[in-house]
Amino acid sequence: MRVLIVGGGGREHALAWKVGQSAKVEKVYCAPGNAGTAKIAENVDIQADQVDRLLEFAHENKIGLTVVGPEQALVLGIVDKFKEKGLRVFGPSASAAELEGSKVFCKDLMKKYGIPTGDYRVFESPEAAQDHVRTQTQKLVIKADGLAAGKGVIICNDGQAAAKAIQTIMQDKAFGEAGNRIVVEEFLEGQEVSWLAFTDGKTVLPLDSAQDHKAALDGDHGPNTGGMGAYSPAPVFTEALKKRVMATVMQPTVDAMKMEGRLFQGILYAGLMLTEDGPKVLEFNARFGDPETQPLLMRMQSDIVPLFEACIDGTLDQCYVEWKPQSAVCVVLAAKGYPGPYEKGKVIHGLEMAEKLSDVEVFHAGTQLSAGEVITSGGRVLGVTALGDDTAKAIITAYNSVEQISWDGGMHFRKDIGRRGKQ
Secondary structure (H helix, E strand, O other), rough: OOOEEEEEEEEHHHHHHHHHOOOOOOEEEEOOOOOHHHHEEEOOOOOOOHHHHHHHHHHHOOEEEEEEOOOHHOOOOOHHHHOOOOOOOOOOOOOOOOHHHHHHHHHHHHHHHHEOOOOOOEOOOOOHHHHHOOOOOOOOEEOOOOOOOOEEEEEEHHHHHHHHHHHHHHHHHOOOOHOEEEEEEEEEOEEEEEEEEOOOOOOEEEEEEEEEEEEEEHHHEEEEEOOOEEEEEOOOOHHHHHHHHHHHHHHHHHHHHHHOOOOEEEEEEEEEEEEOOOOOOOOEOOOOOOOHHHHHHEEOOOOHHHHHHHHHHHHHHHHOOOOOOOEEEEEEEEEEEOOOOOOOEEEEEEEHHHHHOOEEEEEEEEEEEEEEEEOOOOEEEEEEEEEEOOOHHHHHHHHHOOOEEOOEEEEEEEEOOHHHOOO
């Protein structure tokens, strides 16, 4: 079969790499892809949000399966449009993807169905929101309601900082229309864990655990980013916790979406905080996470294509996932200045040396080809991902590979990815 991967980041490179290993697949296309996917697939010059053009391409090229990476395409209804034309596509419908597309919808759903999450208030008026937070002395989290490329969350140490964050989001429009409504949420203490699961709308089949690193700087300092690295498995997420989260979060959420008439088929991603009161949901995503996908797919032994098909067909109860016993660590290499302003168009050196190391895959995110050379084209540029017998060994291998890579203008990366997993 021919498979189309929609998107052009590190997640999509990892998906193309994994899908290409399937005996069921004869050719992989990536739209738009990047310099990394160009080596293992055919890149197509169509952006992920150009749904009608993607639909036309899939129809003309007899695509047997489309896998949607980015959340924007899901919220725009790419799955609905493909299904209307009889095309097989992996991902939730637009109405189901609202679980990620609207923080307000997500929080209200959890409140209605008793799914554990932090206390919150919703505001549509910046003045009302600022009046509410100004007298607060505790830490607060301010979230833009809509999609903001993983950056629409501001952690504030007190009410004054929260009032400034509200101005940034709602009045200065730092995240555009996504900030027309906000959620003001209690700050939850604990370790954060990412748990992803396949679902066909009834059955929930979880992947192994992973831990993301959202903050830009070592020690979880600095502004939030789309993710500076991840590792899998996360030892803090014990088997007992997995059973608890399956019973209190994952299955209840899939059931709740069905009861709401929003059958959720695809990847359900729960961002969890392991608090003293038990696991609580920070947010849901309606697709694979980036960079969690990179270490998870490095560890996945099973063919992923039958899992995609089972989610579409409603036969996930007949499936299981096999995992390699090793750990995997992904270190994101970003352009200097990210998540703020950064330069593009820098030639990347050392990729061949980095990729020669055994048990290493360098997944491209913000790259493109120019005159035969790989250049930077985004904030997060590469995800250097390594396997190891344990997390400590995977960390060493990943950072040894990182040392081979450079580009002019400065390369930024965290030096503590996976450290919590070395216990």
